[in-house]
Amino acid sequence: MQFSFHDSAINASSTSDLIPALRVKDLAFYYGSQKAIESVSMDIYQGQVTAIIGPSGCGKSTFLKALNRISELEGVVRVEGQVEFFGQDIYSRQVNLNRLRRQIGMVFQKPNPFPSSIYDNVAYGVRVFSRPNRVSLDETVESALRSAALWNEVKDNLSKSALGLSGGQQQRLCIARALAVKPKILLMDEPCSALDPIATMKIEELIDSLRHELTIAIVTHNMQQASRVSQYTAFFSTDESRIGQLVEFGATTQIFMAASQSRTRDYVQGRFG
């Protein structure tokens, strides 16, 4: 299988000068009493795109949702190990969940705009935390929509319903909505799985342009996509225990071209999963 790599990925080898935005240490995650992932240790570096790949049911999404504690809304969960966000343990009792999620934003698998206007969608997160005046809110909305490469398509229709946009536009709106609160990290859970190839390409270009402002972790089923957009890649898999594990983490070029584990090599070559 042929892979094309991101320009910056070719040279990404030394990790010594990178700052970990998130440092995961020996993470295990339970839904109720069911163990979903275990012994995951990896860093997500600031200003880099980290792809998380692996077969279905290997805990990729579970891992991602553990990073901003959004999984706690879906049921009773339990966590062992540590997730440090610039040195602060996010599972510490002092951490305010609302402030944490503002710093670590999320884009979901299916576009999920609120059933309100385009403007109100983007302004939502800002309004949750403050009562901004109209001028500064207008500026925030515009710059978020520009960052998400959506401004030119919607600037004349800001008061129209977000549900009237196409799927790809809705997903970019969701990205703009997440960017409007100026997070440090953006978690993306298979953001292109419901989109057509052209919309997918736009999102990939967007990810690349955003890399300079913030840190991105993206779960994807599509290995070509992982190789195109990311500098680092984590390969998750599972065995008979059905508990997801991190098999290998490293620079994307290394994972795809010279993986040290045979399971990783088999997966990226399309021999299983």
Added chain:
Amino acid sequence: MKQTSITPELCRPLSPARTVFNYGMTTIAFLLSGLALLPLLAILLEILRQGVPGLKWEVLTNLPAPVGMEGVPNGFANAIVGTLIMVGIASLISIPVGILTAIYLAEFSQGKAIAQLIRFVVTVLSGVPSIVVGVFAYAVVVLTVKGFSALAGGFALSIIMLPIVILATEEALKLVPTSLRLASSALGASRFQTVFRVTIATALPGITTGVLLAVARASGETAPLLFTALFSQNWFEGLTSPTASLSVMIYNYASSAYAEQNKLAWSASVILVGIVLFVNIASRIVTSNRFKNR
């Protein structure tokens, strides 16, 4: 090899027994559907036939005339006003309580045993006969303050409305996709911010429908008002006085010995059915708008 044709098999008619059974059942289903509609149509027709001739502008603007007096304007304006006021009181009580209860059940209870219990109690409450609700309100309010009043009537009607509002609102909230709640939380919204800014806003058409159906139901109730608001021949005199209502007026006048009172009861029926129909149609319009937006 001989080429066999599929045409005879495809064109062969079904056996006569199957054909007869098929048409027979279709006919029976059609006729029985018509039979089910018959009572509704008969009621509507009879009410219109008996009520419309007496329906003049003066009956909507005047008080009931004393029995036997000729040439005096006769009407039931006080009953219309009384029904509106008592349904209004009932709405003021049941809508906030009902919606907040539904929010607790749908958003915050997370399957706790207490929530199951509340849901069960509400379901039972929705099946309690309205006469029992009337007797209850009589014992709790009327006997305590020693007087029939619009407040007692409104209280009784609110008990009728409460389970309808709760169950409809909970259903509407459950229909809101979880992905919207997650999106809101991922932007740093607290649970109550999510509920008020996203969930309720999304579920509003469904909630409005439930509320309007409850209003329609309360407008037509007689039994809860018989022992609570009683009746009055006069204009509305305040929340603590006995108050007229359309339904109790119909109950009293329909069984009256005087023909003009019977006539007035028919006209009041037209107005009452009209109110209920109007509220139902309004709820339909709200619901259909919901689908246009999606």
